[in-house]
Amino acid sequence: MKLSGCEIDERDLIRSAIRNLKGPSKYRTKHGQYRWALVRDAFGVGSGVAAALCREFGFDPEEMIRS
Incomplete structure (x- = not known):
């Protein structure tokens, strides 16, 4: 895909978005949130x-994520 003159691989973009998701604050929840739930919302x-x-992108959907 080309955006504003920059060539971007869609799969790399999705992988980066999934990898960089942050869960709820450690003050809001003790255990975090499932990665699949963060991907669902994002x-x-x-x-x-x-x-x-x-x-598909090599992440465990059941991993608990906290910020």
């Missing part, structure tokens, strides 16, 4: 698609 997809995206 991409506006259902839980099944969110878990599939995690697996």
Whole structure:
């Protein structure tokens, strides 16, 4: 994909977005939030698609993420 003259690989962009998601503040929750739930909210997809995206890009959907 080309954006403003820059060539960007869509798969790299999605992988980076999933890797850099941050969970709720450590003050809001003791355990964090599942990665699939953060992907669901970030991409506006259902839980099944969110878990599939995690697996496709090498992430564990059940990993707990905290900020």
